[in-house]
Amino acid sequence: MKVTEPNTSTVMPETSPPSLKLWQHNHILDLDNFTKDEIELVFETSNAMKEVLKREIKKVPTLRGKTLATLFCEPSTRTRASFELAAKNLSADVINLDAIKSSVIKGESLIDTLRTLQAMGADIIVIRHSQSGAPYLAARHLNVSIINAGDGWHAHPTQALLDLYTIHHHLGQLNGLKVVIIGDIMHSRVAHSNIWGMSIMGAEVILCAPASLLPYGLNDFITNCHLPPITVEPKLDIALKGADAIMPLRLQKERQQTNLLPSLREYIQLYQLNQERLSLAKSHALVLHPGPVNEGIEIAPEVAYGAQSVIEEQVTNGLAIRMALLYLIVGGKR
Numbered sequence: 001m002k003v004t005e006p007n008t009s010t011v012m013p014e015t016s017p018p019s020l021k022l023w024q025h026n027h028i029l030d031l032d033n034f035t036k037d038e039i040e041l042v043f044e045t046s047n048a049m050k051e052v053l054k055r056e057i058k059k060v061p062t063l064r065g066k067t068l069a070t071l072f073c074e075p076s077t078r079t080r081a082s083f084e085l086a087a088k089n090l091s092a093d094v095i096n097l098d099a100i101k102s103s104v105i106k107g108e109s110l111i112d113t114l115r116t117l118q119a120m121g122a123d124i125i126v127i128r129h130s131q132s133g134a135p136y137l138a139a140r141h142l143n144v145s146i147i148n149a150g151d152g153w154h155a156h157p158t159q160a161l162l163d164l165y166t167i168h169h170h171l172g173q174l175n176g177l178k179v180v181i182i183g184d185i186m187h188s189r190v191a192h193s194n195i196w197g198m199s200i201m202g203a204e205v206i207l208c209a210p211a212s213l214l215p216y217g218l219n220d221f222i223t224n225c226h227l228p229p230i231t232v233e234p235k236l237d238i239a240l241k242g243a244d245a246i247m248p249l250r251l252q253k254e255r256q257q258t259n260l261l262p263s264l265r266e267y268i269q270l271y272q273l274n275q276e277r278l279s280l281a282k283s284h285a286l287v288l289h290p291g292p293v294n295e296g297i298e299i300a301p302e303v304a305y306g307a308q309s310v311i312e313e314q315v316t317n318g319l320a321i322r323m324a325l326l327y328l329i330v331g332g333k334r
């Protein structure tokens with residue numbers, strides 16, 4: 001039987017490599033310093049990575065000889081697994097450090113732990129930390145590229161990029177779309193990065209939440225950010241009218257120091273995305289969720305698994321997005 005050799009030799013797929021001249025980032029800390037052109041470059045590079053992922057052998061030598069280290073000081077399923085797989089698909093070596101099993105537990109500082117990874121030859125460090133700003137501190141003290149995999153309430157830029165990419169893939173653009181983000185916006189680093197990303201791409205962002213779950217200083221931010229419209233609409237039925245994409249958020253009980261809601265039952269009554277409410281949005285409206293999902297709380301199961309849900313696709317796209325970002329960071333250094 002004749003066996004066709006799978007194509008593992010090319011760094012990028014058959015499509016020509018996107019221009020790296022646009023790329024300005026040594027680190028990925030948040031999307032507030034990204035341009036529309038850079039986000040489009042990430043999309044274009046992710047399209048090429050998706051082509052790699054369709055191959056029989058999903059591996060290219062782009063990062064051969066490079067080392068990616070991950071340090072997760074908070075739990076993760078999607079982000080951690082997809083960074084590891086993305087690096088392996090690009091032929092990098094991978095070190096995964098679990099904070100709970102590392103010398104952090106013996107009192108070693110974050111920077112010393114990261115310096116240890118740097119001393120072992122890590123080229124890129126992916127970090128998730130409960131303290132907002134931890135990846136910024138790392139970027140200031142180390143000579144390697146830092147990728148923020150979620151810092152406290154602050155930012156989760158790679159999640160936002162995969163969310164933007166998923167919407168763009170289905171609806172062809174982000175400019176002019178109406179995107180509704182529902183729920184625990186105060187504690188959601190995903191929402192914060194998405195607000196930047198969607199606004200930079202020209203989408204209208206509507207935040208729908210009880211006042212107790214909106215970030216402090218939001219009105220000042222909206223007034224001063226000079227981005228396309230960001231509005232707050234506390235009534236879900238009004239917010240959903242004419243929506244192109246809807247993202248309910250998990251209630252982050254682990255980050256709520258005080259009782260911010262009178263009762264969970266009332267929250268579900270007022271803010272759960274169910275089928276009846278979804279019908280208020282445009283018929284093509286996409287349902288996204290960054291995960292993990294609290295089924296039956298922020299989203300009804302029939303919506304989470306329904307025809308308009310792209311939640312699983314977000315996870316799949318996350319792999320292509322992270323491969324693209326690793327490629328761009330390493331390529332951008334050449």
Ligand code: CP
Pocket residue numbers: 075076077078079080150156159290291292
């Ligand atoms: N969306 C997200 O960050 O998921 P994980 O916590 O599973 O990584």
